[in-house]
Amino acid sequence: MPEQRNIVILGGSVSGLQSAHYILKHLLPSLNAKHEAQYHVFLINPSPDYYFRIAAPRTAVSTSRLPAEKIFFDIEEAFKKYPSNNFTFLQGAATGLDTTARTITYKRSEYLGDEQLSYHALIVATGSRTFEPAFSQPTDKLTTLNAIKSLNTKLSTAKDVVVVGGGPTGVEVAAEIGELLNGKPGWFSTPEKKANITLITAANHLLHTLSPSRGKEAEIKLKRLGVDVLYNTRVADTTATKDGRTVVTLGKGEKLEVDVYVAAHGVLPNSSFIPSPLLDANGYVKTNPQTLRVDEAGARVYAIGDVASYSRNTILDVYDSFPVAMVNLKRDLFSYNPANPNKKPSGKDRHFTPNKKEMMIVPVGSAGGVGALFGWRAPNWLVWLAKSRDFMVGIGPGPVISGDKVKKEVAWTKEEAVA
Incomplete structure (x- = not known):
């Protein structure tokens, strides 16, 4: 039997879902053809559903304005198209990380004990949680639905x-x-x-x-x-x-x-399972701001999105950093040598550069809002068209959950390529 090398992704966030789809579509076929080992992707998330939290401000206020069923999406259904020998979804919460043994500890139920899974490569994409539980989904769907219902009821009167x-x-x-x-x-x-x-x-x-x-x-x-x-x-x-x-x-x-107090200030990283030496003072995973590797965790460990220290907690950072993480991950995986497992790949890593131009669209009600694109003011009609009318439900979550967002492989340059 060939050795199984697990690529473990923690978190069913935008970063986690895109990473899983991308690796399954673009990296796994070549890896399994190139190496004698068998590569397998594991996606671990506390909920079987992806919560499109961009739309949470409208649904959390009133499901009559935007029904909750329109912003929850079945993760397992979206990954059924991949062979079972390539992919496994585990509904559970990460509870520990051992970077020496290279294992993740997770818990699938309060009635079950901790379980362990070894990793060859690890992507931490557990995101962040809000102070108001209706605005994010740190645990399961039912908990978030109950929070939405509670806030809806309080606000209605x-x-x-x-x-x-x-x-x-x-x-x-x-x-x-x-x-x-x-x-x-x-x-x-x-x-x-x-x-x-x-x-x-x-x-x-x-x-x-x-x-x-x-x-x-x-x-x-x-x-x-x-x-x-x-x-x-x-x-x-x-x-x-x-x-x-x-x-x-x-x-x-x-x-x-x-009558109602709503905490809509800031977020907290979902990083309680990460050893404290790997966290910064605010609880974010200490991530190399250029390569997006978690250098202190050992080889082939990455953090993407809100949980990572490089992130400014914006969706723009997720989309801009994703190609960087995938190119560097590909370099690490394709150059892996069992005789020297921690050796860094030859060639040039891809580096992340944050986009510092004004880039944000903010609905202020259903008739429009404010914002800027590439530093230019976004007119009210554009804010309405892009987000205000339905909080992007019609165009945002579909390509993420289906994998269409990552249809094309990110090409590496001649300097980044490894044999």
């Missing part, structure tokens, strides 16, 4: 709402709540304000990765939806009352009592 976070999620969520509770503005009219909605940010303008003028444009659109913005303000504490409301204590001591 709310009269006083606080949303914390001046980034894209905060702006999008506040706008969705405003349109749900106060109504949609007309061309020359603004609906009567029926609910008090406050968006709180610690920054001095919204959407800090865009120019202040884009942030001001977002504020104007939010005001038409009945959303007030409070700048340069931090939340010090929140306390639940006996009647189900929340007391929000601000940094200067002021208190607000509201």
